[in-house]
Amino acid sequence: MTGSQDESIAATRLRAFEREAASLRARLHRYASRMVGSVIDGEDIVQEALAKGFVAIRNGDMPDKTEPWLFRIAHNAALDFLRKRALLRGRESEVELDMIADENSALDARIAAEASLAELMQLPPAQRCAVVLKDVLGHSLEEIGEILETSDTAIKGALQRGRESLRKLAAAPRMAPPRPALDRQDMRRLGDYVAAFNARNFDALRGLLAEDVKLELVNRLRADGKEYVGNYFGRYADETHWHFATGLVEGRPAILVTSPERPDGPPRYFILIDWEDGRIAGIRDFxxxxxxxxxxxxSGTP
Known part of the structure; x- marks a missing residue:
């Protein structure tokens, strides 16, 4: 086989992986966000997992099944994240053999699907993993075993414990989360940003960009530098289907983007802005x- 043929085969494999990875991205994020308790951190983990997958494919690795392989990479990335954040707790590998779960519980699936990220974070990682994969994403025990490379008995034990804990949490009264301490100056800046955006005063916003500003249009592109990031506002200038409002996402200041027909309705997506010395240092648009x-x-701004 010639070098050009090898390159053609490698390119074909990479394109096939790109298509499959794109189709799995939302499910990977649903898993990762519930493992670490944050949709924002969950996106970081998905990006890390996909990047590792692309590197492996380029290096010639060809998994028999892409989905469990990618979920395994995301799972390990999530555990690494939790270790770094010093939140890993409990004994991941020790499971009592007599705790055998009913693997087809409609009630438990509903409870898990309705559980908040904060509630899921109260489970130890092994239990959280089993519950999310089985009751939220609908994987079979066999598929979970492929992802975690562990036995049915261990999975059933973790699943049983996790389900029992979630039932107790579902039955308990829900406490309102504590209000975060907000930087008034950042909130004022964000309010000014939103007002300028809704007024379509994009030249004023371009003037606020730091020279080394970074833009991430999540799942689409990245750009660095004031000149390139300034073009970002042109896309919004050409559209009319958005309305911006200040709010909080996972306790941090954010822009909630709604429909202009329903400005008080649920957000369609959100944007995070980082400030440095009064200038826009980063934009992360979802x-x-x-x-x-x-x-x-x-939530809306308190």
Missing amino acids: LFADYVMDGLEY
Whole structure:
């Protein structure tokens, strides 16, 4: 086989992986966000998992089944994230053999699907993993075993414990989360940004960009530098289907983007702005990643 043929085969495999990865992205995010308790951090984990997958494919690795392989990468990335955040707790591998779960519980599936990210984070990682894969994403025990590379008995034990904990949480009265401490100056800046956007005063916004500003249109593109990021506002200038409002996403200041016909309705997506010395240092826009809205905890500005 010639070098050009090898390159053609590698390119074909990479394109096939790109298509499959794109089709799995929302499910991977649903899993990752519930493992780490944040749709924002969950997106970071998905990006890390996909990047590792692309590198492996380019290096010639060809998994028999892409889905469990990618979920395994995302699972390990989530655990690494939790370890770094010093939130890993409990004993992941020790499961009592007599705790055998009914693998087809409609009630447990409903409870898990309705559980908030904060509630799921109260489970140890092994239990959380089993519950999310089985009751939220609908994987079979065999598929979960492929992802985690562990036995049915261990999975059933973790699933049983996780379900029992979620039932107790579902039956308990829900406490309102504590209000976050907000930086008044950042909230004022964000309010000014939103007002300028809704007034379509994009030249004023371009004037606020730092020279080394970074833009991420999640799931679409990245750009660095004031000149390139300034073009970002042109897309919004050409459209009329958005309305901006200040709010909170997972306790941090954010822009909630709604329909102009229903400005008080639920957000379609959100945008995060980072400030440095009074200038815009970073923009993270989730326009092309609406899958992150699944499980998102948000509110209007208090």
